[in-house]
Amino acid sequence: MEKTPASAGLLVDERGGLRFEAQSQWRVLMLVAFFTGGLGAGVYVASWALNFVPGMILGLFLVAVVKGGAHIAYLGRPERCWRALKRPRTSWISRGLIGMAIYVVCGTLYVIFRLPPLGWVSVAAAVVVMSYAGYLMAFSPAIPFWNSSLLPVLFLVFSAESGTALAIPLYATFTRGVIQPLEMVETLLLVLVGMIVFSYLYGAYHSSLSARESVLLLMRGSLGALFFIGVVLFGFVVPLTLAFLNGAGTASLVSMWLAAFLVIQGALSFRWVILRAGVYAPPRY
Amino acid sequence: MPRLGMVIDLKKCAGCYACVAACKSEHATPPGVFWCRVVKQETGTYPRVRRSPLPLACMHCADPPCEQVCPTGATQKRADGVVFIDYTQCMGCRACMIACPYQARYFLAELRPYYEGQGLTPYEQFHNATNGYVEGTVTKCDFCKDRVDAGKEPACVANCPGKARYFGDLSDPDSEISRLVRDRRGLQLHPEFGTNPSVYYLPI
Incomplete structure (x- = not known):
């Protein structure tokens, strides 16, 4: 636990409060990259389970083109x-890029040739794509709010949740088929996401002053509005209510697309508030 | 093997910004980029309060998180402990900026001139070329490694009017900075992150 201003050499602002500086490097382009990576890999895995080729193609497109494009646009050089392939031993960016390359290559080959081993490898690589952003952030000690072992799990589950939410109406639209098991999985993932988000925020609030400041930042002002309305209400409560009201396999196509849209915007909003709420610990000795 | 380090005596530091100016003069960093900076710190509770300067720069950590997260190998650590950036390898992903607990790194989005609308002066052009600054890369303090290799002290140490900064070998128990750290209980910034900084502060 960090010490209080009175007992340690801490930077303070004009009003005597701790001066926390929010990270300003990872913003919209990184959000797009993290989000589309998770969504794309998630919809690929769900579509692979359904043997649904259009979903797999969409998943590959989102990762290869949108996520890859956002990363390229973000880089200074x-x-x-x-060169990012050079340091997989220590760097999660390297690991993520290698995972992404394996996913895109093996996934494309699987869609073309339909060889089961390629499918398994592409799904394993998709899991890396879904979770590596969480590892990347969790291995940043400077921002205590992100420095949590729950963050990679959260990114993985959010990606699976949003990917499954997109795969369900996509499958129903293309095939007119109903996939009850996947709808039940989606409901379970929603509940799981809710539990992990609560645990993550509760743990962060009680871990250090900087992480606590991040949690408070996330619940105040415009970020707070986005968190409570975008993530909690429309990203969790409403889709869960829809799922229980409709029951597995009885939802209309419109209601499926509405639920998918709500869940996906919730996943997007969550990543944005997490990125924006990351603050550095003030210098202290 | 030596481990180069620095000790900053906060009792002697007057917060005059001479180190900041010396660093700017030595490295001619672009506008808005401060390899060395001084922030003001307040301690205590009313009526016993103190406002004192806290010089900050790269801590040249023994276990630098910036080096670990760098995907290209652009951030490197020399055998003597100096952490530096190879601008020819950096791809500008800024993961190091996120990972650095001391916010010692700056992104050179563009090599802006000091005199807006007049372009880079010959002085700026010379220094940008000789220091190897590249647009789209990250930059930070390199402990004046060129000066150190030539047997001189870093510019911030050599130009401190209060002699508040000391530079030397932390691995030598008989060096001046090792004795200062030992005798005056030198402290590191953010020891909880386990980065083991090579810059120590002697408390007020």
């Missing part, structure tokens, strides 16, 4: 991006 994009022509050097190949």
